Amino acid sequence: MDIEEYAWVKASDYREEALVLLSSKPRPPKEIADETGYYLSHVSNTLSDLEDHGLAECITPDRRKGRLWKTTEAGDRLVNHLHK
Numbered sequence: 001m002d003i004e005e006y007a008w009v010k011a012s013d014y015r016e017e018a019l020v021l022l023s024s025k026p027r028p029p030k031e032i033a034d035e036t037g038y039y040l041s042h043v044s045n046t047l048s049d050l051e052d053h054g055l056a057e058c059i060t061p062d063r064r065k066g067r068l069w070k071t072t073e074a075g076d077r078l079v080n081h082l083h084k
Contacts, residue, residue: 005053006078014038014046016082019071022056023079026070050075 009015017036021027029047033040047069050056055075060068071079 002074002078005055005074006081008053009055009078009082012046014042015050018043018046019050019055019075020079020082022069022071023076026059026068028066028068030066032069 009019014036017038018032021032021035029040029043032038032047033043036043038046047056047058051058054072055078056069057072058067058069060066
């Protein structure tokens with residue numbers, strides 16, 4: 001596990017909650033916003049940040065609305081460490 005990535009995720013409730021939710025099943029940003037109570041714009045920015053760090057990816061990039069996101073293998077490994 002990359003300790004820097006772990007620390008980066010733990011430093012933000014947005015990142016941690018989004019990553020944990022994505023690890024159970026692919027979700028659109030709206031569903032994450034509804035479940036967490038966060039603004040949709042914050043969720044979208046968080047997903048972009050997670051993607052930049054290789055922890056999440058959009059699996060329906062050609063859709064205009066309702067894009068689905070999921071964790072990458074690196075994201076899944078990190079979530080496993082979050083739950084220890």
